[in-house]
Every structure is written in structure tokens, then in C-alpha cells.
Amino acid sequence: TPSPASTKARGLLLGAAVGDALGAPFEGRHSVDGAQLVRQERSAEALRYTDDTALTLVLARHLAERRGMVAVDEDTLAGQLAREWRREPWRGYGAGSREVFERVLAGTPWAEASKVSFAGHGSYGNGAAMRVAPIALVSAGPTHAAELARKSAVVTHAHRHGQEGAALQACAAFLALSSDPASPLNREAFLGRLGHTIEHTEWQSRLDQVRRLIGTSSPTFAASQLGNDATAVASVPLAVLAFLQYPDRPAEAIRYAIRAGGDTDTIASMAGALTAARTGAQAIPPEWLARLESASDIGDLADTLATRTPSSR
Ligand code: F2R
Ligand code: MG
Ligand code: MG
Ligand code: MG
Numbered sequence: 539t540p541s542p543a544s545t546k547a548r549g550l551l552l553g554a555a556v557g558d559a560l561g562a563p564f565e566g567r568h569s570v571d572g573a574q575l576v577r578q579e580r581s582a583e584a585l586r587y588t589d590d591t592a593l594t595l596v597l598a599r600h601l602a603e604r605r606g607m608v609a610v611d612e613d614t615l616a617g618q619l620a621r622e623w624r625r626e627p628w629r630g631y632g633a634g635s636r637e638v639f640e641r642v643l644a645g646t647p648w649a650e651a652s653k654v655s656f657a658g659h660g661s662y663g664n665g666a667a668m669r670v671a672p673i674a675l676v677s678a679g680p681t682h683a684a685e686l687a688r689k690s691a692v693v694t695h696a697h698r699h700g701q702e703g704a705a706l707q708a709c710a711a712f713l714a715l716s717s718d719p720a721s722p723l724n725r726e727a728f729l730g731r732l733g734h735t736i737e738h739t740e741w742q743s744r745l746d747q748v749r750r751l752i753g754t755s756s757p758t759f760a761a762s763q764l765g766n767d768a769t770a771v772a773s774v775p776l777a778v779l780a781f782l783q784y785p786d787r788p789a790e791a792i793r794y795a796i797r798a799g800g801d802t803d804t805i806a807s808m809a810g811a812l813t814a815a816r817t818g819a820q821a822i823p824p825e826w827l828a829r830l831e832s833a834s835d836i837g838d839l840a841d842t843l844a845t846r847t848p849s850s851r
Contacts, residue, residue, distance in 0.1 A: 549814030553810035594668070699740070710732060714785075760798060
């Protein structure tokens, strides 16, 4: 039988991938009704993942390769992300990310390439947050997870908000991974710890909104309050809420995220990573995993990372 660490690491990576793949056909829809989602769930078709998972796997392999070294090497990671985009550019990448990758492949240093997009402001898209969950597997604590997340984010997302979104998701993933699924999740303590790690006021007020929305709020109402688009501030908080609504039920958290509409693949991926990191992969519906592209390779990669001890800074 797999170790608890392996089961949770598998949950984190497979939850991210299956949320992405289930949400992908609905990306950009205003909302998703129950019948559409049921049809997608019951289909026998393969579940194909998008850029979210492709880049999550690049970061996971990067962390696995760097055993015994500083966990994130920005120069190496920038090249690896860009080459993955070149290998399979059809996975549905954001325009800002494509622009950075093109420049990196042409030899521009990432520190310069990442600042060119959006009239020199850099991206505050959710592309760094969507790929960040594996950072939790090599972090020594929530603050360390946030620090490593910012390092992994800055290579493509020069704007502060793009980096803070990654820090928040990594911190949440660390807390979910280290929570005991046998005891009820302490939501107040979870949000308190996130707020302690992410100090920016804009993010603090989003976390306050999340706290108020826990309970009866529908996915569409939550989206109207928190946002559901491809920017980091308007997507990571909704993913955290989906997790806090259903911390012990990955399928429900993923459904909640998809039914909120908007950036469905990405929000469902982030919510799936959090929930299944807490529960372990066995709580993901097996019929979903049976349809998921590359599920067995993703599981193997999770096993490798599960045995990796926390890195040095
Ligand atoms: N790109 C998509 N989906 C739409 C196209 C997919 C379609 N199926 C296809 O055929 O290609 N999804 C993926 O992109 C999101 C992650 O985005 P990332 O990597 O952060 O890219 P980008 O372009 O930098 O940011 C996303 C959007 O955020 C807004 N934005 C960001 N920074 C901004 C700034 N400084 N000023 C103004 N707006 C900014 C823009 O609208 C960007 O387009 C995920 O959803 C992933 O699934
Ligand atoms: Mg995508
Ligand atoms: Mg998306
Ligand atoms: Mg450490």
C-alpha cells in the first residue's frame, strides 16, 4: 500500500490535472448548468488537460530534479516552461505567457522578457498560481511555500499580483497537504494562516470575502463577489473558497469551481489540488482518473516528489 505521503502527493497532482481537464470545455462560459456538467462527467471520452497541468508537471519535474539543491532555479525553470510551450503550444496558453516564452526561447533573459507584456506592467494573470501546487511538496512550512512560490512565479509574472496569487495557492496547498483528513478542517485557522502569509491589503480583503461566503453561497453568487477570470486576484480566492466549501470531497469542490463559470479549468484545477492534497487521491472518483490523460505518469511523478525532503531556501 502507498504511504500516506504518496497518497496525498498523488492527490495534489492528480486533483490539479483532473480539475483542469474536467473544467477545460467550459473555460470562458458565463456559467455552467448542472446538466452540461453531468454530461461531461458521464462521457467516456479521454479527459485532456491544458496549459495548467502541462506547466504544473514542468514545475513538479523541476523540483524532483533539484533534490539536494536550492528548490527553485529561476533560469532553469524559465527555459523548461518555455520549451514545454514550444513542444505543445496547442494546450490553450494565455497571450501574456506566450509572449514571455517566445522571448525566453529567443535568448532574452526572463527578468527582461517577463516585464515586456501588458505595456511593461508584466502579467497579473493566474498562470503562475495555476502551476504552483507542487511547491507545497518540497516546502518546510507555509511561509517557505509562499517564498518558493514567488520565486517560481517571477520568471513569467512580473506583476506583484501574479506572484501573490501563486504565493497564496502554494501556501493553501501546503496547509491542505499537512492537514489531517481524519479531523474536520479548521477553516478559521486555515484562513488565518493564509492571511498571515499574504500581507498585501487587496488579498486580505479577498480572504475576508471568502470567510463570509463559506456556507450557503452558490457558485454563481461566489463568482459575482470574488471574480472568476484569468487574473490571479479574481480566481485564486474562488478556488480557496471551493476547497473550504468541500474540504473532504474533491469531486464536489471541482464541481463547485466549474459551476462558477469563467476560468473553469484553472479554478477547478487549483480547487482540485487543494482538496485532494488533503484527502488523498483515493477520494477522487476513480472513473475520472481512468479517463485522465497520462494519469499513471502523473502518479509516478507524485511518488517521486513525496519522498523528497523539504528543500533548503
Ligand atoms: N488562455 C487561456 N484561455 C483562453 C484561450 C484558450 C483557448 N482554448 C485557446 O484556443 O487558446 N487559458 C490559460 O490562460 C490562463 C493563464 O494565463 P497566464 O498564463 O497568466 O497568461 P496572461 O495572458 O499573462 O494572463 C491572463 C489574462 O489576464 C489578464 N491580464 C494579466 N495581466 C494583465 C495586465 N498587466 N493588464 C491587463 N490585463 C492583464 C489578461 O486578460 C490576460 O489575457 C489560464 O486560464 C489558463 O487556463
Ligand atoms: Mg488552461
Ligand atoms: Mg484557464
Ligand atoms: Mg526548508
